[in-house]
Amino acid sequence: MSWPYRSKQFLTSAAISLVSFTALAEASASTTGVARLPVLGYNTWNAYQCNINEDLIISTAKLMKSLGLQSAGYTQVNLDDCYAETNRTADGLITPDKVRFKSGFNALTNQLHSLGFNAGIYSDSGWFTCAGYPGSFQNEALDAKTFQDWGFDYLKYDNCAIPYDDIIREGTQGKYQRMANAIADLSKSSGKPPMIFSLCEWGWSQVWIWGKTVGQSWRTTGDIAAQWDALMNIVNFNSFITSATDFYGRNDLDMLQLGNGGLTFDEAKSHFTSWALMKSPLLIGTNLSAITPDILGILTNHEILAINQDPVEGTSISPFRWGINPDWTSNSTHPAQFWSGPSQNGTVVMLLNTLDEPANMFFNLTESPWIRAGRQYSVRDLWTHTDNGTAVRNFTAVNVPTHGVVALLLKDAGNEPDGIYPACAVWYQCTDKNGTHVGG
Known part of the structure; x- marks a missing residue:
């Protein structure tokens, strides 16, 4: 042992x-x-x-x-x-x-x-x-x-x-x-x-x-x-x-x-x-x-x-961004901070504050592979047991406690509102049908 x-x-x-x-x-x-x-x-x-x-x-x-x-x-x-x-x-x-x-x-x-x-x-x-x-x-x-x-x-x-x-x-x-x-x-x-x-x-x-x-x-x-x-x-x-x-x-x-x-x-x-x-x-x-x-x-x-105990999705959450370290960095005191995975009722997100002080934790929704571009998502906090409005394109957890955690369930709530700029949440290779590169 x-x-x-x-x-x-x-x-x-x-x-x-x-x-x-x-x-x-x-x-x-x-x-x-x-x-x-x-x-x-x-x-x-x-x-x-x-x-x-x-x-x-x-x-x-x-x-x-x-x-x-x-x-x-x-x-x-x-x-x-x-x-x-x-x-x-x-x-x-x-x-x-x-x-x-x-x-x-x-x-x-x-x-x-x-x-x-x-x-x-x-x-x-x-x-x-x-x-x-x-x-x-x-x-x-x-x-x-x-x-x-x-x-x-x-x-x-x-x-x-x-x-x-x-x-x-x-x-x-x-x-x-x-x-x-x-x-x-x-x-x-x-x-x-x-x-x-x-x-x-x-x-x-x-x-x-x-x-x-x-x-x-x-x-x-x-x-x-x-x-x-x-x-x-x-x-x-x-x-x-x-x-x-x-x-x-x-x-x-x-x-x-x-x-x-x-x-x-x-x-x-x-x-x-x-x-x-x-x-x-x-x-x-x-x-x-x-x-x-x-x-x-x-x-x-x-x-x-x-x-x-999800009877539909048996997979683990996985990191979609490591956070304070470059992605795929092995750090035994400051591991990956941004995680997500599928569930029968939506996308599960875990934000893990590995810092020795409170922190705001921001991410673009489509950084998670389980989130669709151009959609908005209702936000359920799995610790406060509250519905916290709708996230469009990104989300910020404010003042996550030292060594604390945020656990969310994001559910698809339909198309995002029209007219949001830029045309893509992630500008890299965002392209119009005429070939024009949009944003960036």
Whole structure:
């Protein structure tokens, strides 16, 4: 669970490698029939690490219901590392910790299911998990069946304790494919839906290129931290690989750090907005017993969640202008600021103020590839939940807070008014039918 080092050269190769993202991944993405949309839920690691037990899991689920998180769409409850005994049984089985999970996992998952939640568990593609518990390498089929027999619907699969090359004799994709095959085979033999398979690979092997052929989500960076610079590093890295995300498969930006300290309110809004609009899974990593009304309000913003869960458009937002840096610049503290993407109800726009001071943020509408020239657009603010008039040709967000965000939904509102000068919003190559260059 360490943070891998990445240079600008690595990011450049990441952008180039994405060109080779093939139709094979797209074709195989929907074959499992699960996780068409990003998963929303809870994961124990960031708030509790190894300090977990069955009572904590159930109390967290009940809190999710009482706080309104379940009704907002957060229906997944995932155990992370440290739930097992340190050694397998004589039959090779992983077993629950006899003290912390004394009732067994069938009792736990039955309770979660009765509360209306899906249940998730964790394992590792190597010899051991990252905390030193039994991994699943060479036990993939046995462990997949164990997890299904316990009633789990979701598997997070980590990348620690990798076997030596002369043992594994395959690349990282093959190491993860072993468990993907075990899950698929088990689904066929049992007649049950396959577990959702979430790859926690950290991006070492450019997982965004092949991840969709193996699982339903894939981590693209190392572990997150509740610090602005750490969030911006993740946003920067993922700004170059947004086209890997679509229905059934998506870049996973790691758990939400809202409420864990280290972020201002505006930074927390930017964190949530970026993750949601990039269609990352949204897994809360916060102690819910200490959550504030402000953070709960961020997590339950129904208009932002509706974009993340859009049943018509599965793609991520992408940068259309980097802003303070030239386009396609990798900058881990000041990533792209101007983003857009399609939705079933219009064009989504995110303006991210990465500066250490408030800023006005201006853009021409047609800078976004989803906006038509010569049209005007109604403006819906997805944070204030207000309709803010009509934009013609351009838009300025005034006084965006330090490290703050603006999220808009632009809907086509018909032809722009006649007589606007110049004839084109963007003067470059704006030409009359007689060949006269207009403006500029």
